[in-house]
Amino acid sequence: MVSIDVWNASVEFPIFDAKTRSLKKAVLGKAGGKIGTDQKVPVIEALRDINLSIQHGDRIGLVGHNGAGKSTLLRLLSGIYEPTRGRSRIIGRVAPVFDLGVGMDPEISGYENIMIRGLFLGMSRREMLKRVDDIAEFSELGNYLSMPLRTYSTGMRVRLALGVVTSIDPEILLLDEGIGAVDAAFLEKARDRLNDLVKRSGLLVFASHSDEFLMELCNTVIWMDHGQIKMQGGLREVLTAYKGRDPFENLPQAVLERIGEGR
Incomplete structure (x- = not known):
């Protein structure tokens, strides 16, 4: 069964200025110096004392202002970052979707990028070959799929990447925001695929500014x-505390019915 557990984890990044960045100075120091001087390197504590237990079936959203630690937490949960203090344990295959454009090459065609992006997300070449036609139909890019990615607009790139991302079968889906560059009509079309993707995943952690x-x-x-968890709980409760207002209050009835008002 897939799961992610984090115990008292912190993540720190050293900040090197022009003086400490010099390898020569760091190693040699003054004449007769040695590695490991008394020189202190300042650090940024990006995450502090994180405790989490995420189990199969959990669907967790991350909110917070820019720089609050959402993306760093996703990278910790994916295993990209190791905690500098504390520990973490990940059971299951992770599909980290932090940037829809990661793993795509501007000099090769859309079709070739479908394969590369799928491999980057942990799928096999055979699995991606089965999905190419479906991705092509969804993206609505037509003949552009035979052209280099550098000829695409930003919205076209997002369409292609979103088509690939929503075609995979992840055990652990870690999703960062970045799907807002496409037009509203296409984003509406993508809703069903996103929902299906989430249903296929064992667990989801999703960072977004979109209520x-x-x-x-x-x-x-x-x-x-x-860098800390300020609050964790039900959707309505936490979003109301974070926003300072009830985000459900002015939603159209059709939206409330689709998302389930009681959540």
């Missing part, structure tokens, strides 16, 4: 603030 997407895809929320 509507959080309401639709998640059932609990973590509020990150200055």
Whole structure:
């Protein structure tokens, strides 16, 4: 059964200035010096004392201002970052979707990028070959799929990447925001595929500024603030505390019915 557990984890990044960045100075120091001087390197504590237990079936949203630690937490949960203090354990195959454009090459065709992006997300070449026609139909890019990616607009690139991302079968889906560059009509079309993707995943952690997407895809929320978990709980409760207002209050009835008002 897939799961992610984190115990008292912190993540720190050293900040090197022009003086400490010099390898020669760091190693040799003064004449007769040695590695490991008394020189202190300042660090940024990006995450502090994180405790989480995420189990199969969980659908967790991440909220917080820019720089609050959402993306760093996703990278910790994916295993990309190791905790500098504390520990973490990941059971299951991770599909980290932090940037829809990661793993795509501007000099090769859309078709070739479908394969590369799929491999980057942990799928096999055979699995991606089965999905090419479906991705092509969804993206609506037609003959552009035979052209280099550098000829695409930003919206076209997002369409292609979103088509690939929503075709995979992840055990652990870690999804960062970045799907807002496409037009509203296409984004509406992508909703069903995103929902199906989430249903196929064993667990989801989704960082977003979009209340509507959080309401639709998640059932609990973590509020990150200055690298710490400030609040964790039900969707409505946490979003109301974070926003300072009830985000469900002015939603159209059709939206409330789609997301389930009681969540």
